[in-house]
Amino acid sequence: xxxxxxxxxxxxxxxxxxxxxxxxxxxxxxxxxxxxxxxxxxxxxxxxxxxxxxxxxxxxxxxxxxxxxxxxxxxxxxxxxxxxxxxxxxxxxxxxxxxxxxxxxxxxxxxxxxxxxxxxxxxxxxxxxxxxx
Numbered sequence: 001x002x003x004x005x006x007x008x009x010x011x012x013x014x015x016x017x018x019x020x021x022x023x024x025x026x027x028x029x030x031x032x033x034x035x036x037x038x039x040x041x042x043x044x045x046x047x048x049x050x051x052x053x054x055x056x057x058x059x060x061x062x063x064x065x066x067x068x069x070x071x072x073x074x075x076x077x078x079x080x081x082x083x084x085x086x087x088x089x090x091x092x093x094x095x096x097x098x099x100x101x102x103x104x105x106x107x108x109x110x111x112x113x114x115x116x117x118x119x120x121x122x123x124x125x126x127x128x129x130x131x132x133x
Contacts, residue, residue, distance in 0.1 A: 013064050013127050017057070020119030024053055027109030027116060046105035052098035053116060059091035060120055064127055095120055 028050055066084035095117060102113050 016123035023116040027112035046107040049101035056095035063087035
């Protein structure tokens with residue numbers, strides 16, 4: 001693998017994304033148990049929020065893998081162009097947008113979504129710090 005990280009970095013990326021995924025799964029379960037307690041527009045916006053959160057998680061993970069594959073994080077060197085340049089801002093925007101939709105809909109799993117969002121950004125930060133060393 002030219003310019004890419006060792007295999008262990010990819011393993012750490014998968015492990016660091018397990019916690020936010022568990023938070024998101026728990027929020028999905030909590031939300032679908034309470035789907036009949038709210039008016040139609042709130043229920044629909046909470047479904048959009050959770051769908052966007054799932055998409056944001058997948059986009060963020062693909063961004064991270066692309067960033068590592070293209071040589072990102074090696075002692076401040078600039079990684080080669082790749083999919084990560086497009087997916088970085090897109091995944092962050094989708095993640096924050098899903099959280100805003102969840103606030104508007106006043107869903108039951110808002111605390112779990114806060115944990116999910118902090119977990120996603122924390123996982124990315126931890127991987128970036130490990131990739132620098």
